[in-house]
Amino acid sequence: MNTIVSIDVSSAERLEVVRSADRLAAIEADWMHLWHRTDGLIFQSHAWISAWWSTVADRDQRALRIGLVWNGDRLVAVVPLTIGKRKGLRFLEWAASSYTDYGDILVAPECSLSALQDVWAQICDAGGFDIAFLNHLLPGAAVRKIFTPDTSGGIRLRPNHREEVSYRVAGQWESGAAWFAEQSKKTRQNYRRGVKTLEEAGGIKFRLLAPDEPLQPVLDRLSALKRRWLAERKRESQLFEEGAPVLAALVEALARAGVLHIFVLECDGAMVAV
Template sequence: MNETVLIGTIGVERLEIVSSADRLAAVEAAWTSLWQRTDGLIFQSHGWISAWWSTVADRSKRALKIGLVWNDDRLVAVVPLATCRRKGLRFLEWAANSYSDYGDILVAPECSQSALEHVWARIWSEGGFDVAFINRLLPDAAAHRIFAPGVSNGIKLRRNHREEVSYRVAGEWASGAEWLATHPKKTRQNYRRGLKMLEEAGEVTFRLLPPDEPLEPVLERLSELKRRWLAQHSRESDLFQEGEPILAALVDVLARAGVLRIFVIECNGAMVAVSINIVQHDVMMAFVTTYDPEFSRASPGVGLIVEYIQWSIDNGLRMVDFLCGGYAFKSRFATEGVTLQSVLGARTLLGSLVSLADRLRQNIKSRRASGSEQQDSSSEDSA
């Protein structure tokens, strides 16, 4: 059931909680207009959220909780949330959270702070979840306006210890070659050695796929390679499951928005490394990168990363953002890192118990870490 609630502020602002696929589809034009006006990231676009909702495999365990603020007939804010049941606990989190590296809300300048707080309070009061966990918040995220601890009266959110780091490559280089030259000799030698090993196996090509190249075979190859990598490392991901439509749906959103960039390294015409990237705000965002394990000695994945970083610099982009995920190559090439924060709030007794247990575990972990540091310090002093 969708509900529209009038609130009295300057002008007429209406609150709405979207909970059905039909209503989600109906607000596409207004949402897209707001996304364009506010220059939002693709992760907050209507296309991204609706592609996730229409293809998510376990939709029976989920529910939409998308808050909207209308000023007359003009949409002025979107708070894209959803609930999910995991391990017997109901979470309130970002819609499409599993596939969105940055979470945020969309807010037009004319939207009042009161309306934002009211729509968040409305979502909270409707319930349907035990714990609200809002993560991957950039320091300048608009979402801090409502999710910062102490902002919304009666809703107790606190900073959570779970943080992630987004590593980036940014600096003043005249060319990609100049950027590569700033790295240690060993790094440059390893990169060139990898390319030479590939060249010994056949003709090597690095290229950016043109917009008119069919995506299906590329995505099939990428998913096949990613599944093999995941199996080797005892990991799983719904995004790359054979027969699942989510990856194709999300990539289609990127293509339609004009922000898709797919880079490949080919050896004798076969793709040995593939990277699906996003370009927005003069930033190259690396969404998915994978490689053929049979060529692992040549490190084609790292080679592809070096190539698209150089391409980005040569084409005037101001930054390469590796997004989330703790892979070693990110810190190796990055020049800076940004910490993404999270907040947590318990709404039910079960949620409070889980939150308390989480805090106790973290306190114990912190004390142990502090004790180890003190022992190390004592050992150094004795030495």
């Protein structure tokens, strides 16, 4: 059951916590409008989170806890959370956290800080979890404003600093060549050495998949390569299990958002990397 609470009649702000798939589907247009307006990352888009929720294998072990702030009939904030079970504990975490590089909230400039803090407090007060674990935050993540020392409600999270590898490429380069030219001499040498090694096995071609090329064979090849890599390291991932629908659903979300770019590396016409 979804919970809606009015918090300030004068400002017309009200809170809602989405708990059902039907309600998640119903707010798609409002959510996507806010996502575009706030220039959010794909991981906070409705398309990404709904694609994950509709295909995740253990949905019976999870529960939606998506906090919303409305100003009149306009959605001004989304706090996309779920509760999942691992090792006997219930975690309050980002929705689609396993497939999210950077977690955050969406918040419009006109949304009050008190409303954000109140929706966080409402989610916390409802309980149903043992640990709140919100990771993968960028330094400028909007969610950090909820967890300031003077936060009045909800659980106060303790910072957990650790180093993680990030493959995000951000900058003002006009081309790949311009980016490459700014890398260290050692990086450039290692790249050229790697290309030479690959060329010893056959003709090498690195290209962007054309828009009219079928996606499924590429995704099948990607999954097969990844399963081999995981098996060698005795690891598992639901994302790449044979026949699992989640990868295709997330790729479709990228395509719908207009941000899908698939690059392939071919050796004598055979796809060796995606």
